[in-house]
Amino acid sequence: MVAHAACGRDSRGLEAPTFGNLLRRLRDDRGVSRERLAFNAxxxxxxxxxxEKGDRGxxxxxxxxxxxxxxxxxxxLTVADRRQLSDLAGLPEGDFPTVDELRAAITPEMRQVLDMHRPNLAALMDLRSNVLACNDSWEDAFPGVLEDGNMLRWIFGNELATRVMVNWESDMRQVVRWMRGLIGRSGNVAGFADLISELGQFPNFRQAWxxxxxxxxxHVWTLHLRNPVTGLRRKIYAQTGRMDGxxxxxxxxxxxxxxx
Known part of the structure; x- marks a missing residue:
């Protein structure tokens, strides 16, 4: 079966997105000349x-x-156009956004992910394990986590963690090894310095580190949790994915x- 171009249109003039052609479109959309844009920039x-021609790096x-x-x-500019300009320019990520900036960027659709998974656990976190939002099932499973504000701080600094996490000692060592891997992969070692320093006040973290x-x-790992009041245990499959907004x-x- 042979596919034919819709309406006989020639696709030879189509361009892959580049920094230059996006800049040209944004400039043309605003009716501004190259000279005026250059002067103001x-x-x-x-x-x-x-x-715009792609003749420069x-x-x-x-x-x-x-x-x-x-x-x-x-x-x-739309948020998408801002991001596309940065992506097409090949700019490395700068400093981590703050917790407040990330919380402000959570959309109703992202919050809906939390609600639609009730009664199962669901949370949104940043790369440094700050809890940005969670459903009540998550809060019930990890009592005190919203007060701590950070899952790592809760694991190492909240006594309840040792009662909730059935395999707390091995799990907390695993978390530290994962943290080391994440720091290297993030390309922003300095962005984790304050968190490491803060967690360093906990002897168990210092030992594991x-x-x-x-x-x-x-992407999927197993958690064994215990209800600290009833003592009932449950096995959870935790799944992690990045939200690419x-x-x-x-x-x-x-x-x-x-x-x-």
């Missing part, structure tokens, strides 16, 4: 021409930010706990 008009973060500021002043092991967390892509993790 503090670069030359010839440099803008080279960027990737622009620096400072140039992208200057271009973005001016284009946004003319007509507000000094052992130096490293592993990479699987336009704002702060990859910085929000969805963790779902399903009964084994």
């Amino acid at each position: 503090g670069v030359s008009a010839s440099y803008i021409t080279h960027l 990737n622009p620096t973060r400072e140039v992208v930010e200057a271009l973005t500021r001016y284009l946004d002043r003319l007509d507000t 000094s052992e130096g092991g490293v592993e990479f967390a699987p 336009a704002a702060y892509p990859g910085h929000v993790l969805a963790i779902l706990g399903l009964p084994a």
Whole structure:
């Protein structure tokens, strides 16, 4: 069976997305000349021409930010366009967004993920294990976690963790090995410095950290939990996935706990 182009249109003029053609579209949409954009961004008009034609290497973060500021002043850029400009420029991620910034970026659709999984456990966390949002099942399973605000701080600093996590000692060592792997993969070692320093006040963390092991967390792992009041145990399959929204892509993790 032979596929034919719809309506006989020629696809030879189609372009893959590049920084240059996106910049040109955003500039054309705002009716601004290369000269005017260049003047307000503090670069030359010839440099803008080279960027749009793809004749130059990737622009620096400072140039992208200057271009973005001016284009946004003319007509507000969407979150998706901002991200696409940064992605196509090949810019590495900067500092981690704050917990408040991430919480503000959680959409109603993301919160719906938590609600639709009741009565199963569900939470949204950042890469440093700060709890951004969770459903009541998560809060019931890990009592006190919202007060602690961070799963790692809860595991090492809350006495309830030793009663809730049936295999607390082996689990907390596993978590530290996963943490080492995540730090390396994130490419932002400095962003974890404050968290490591804070957790360092707990002797069990210092001991596990000094052992130096490293592993990479699987997408699915097993948790054995105990109700600290009734003593009843349950086995949970925890699943982790990154939520790739336009704002702060990859910085929000969805963790779902399903009964084994």
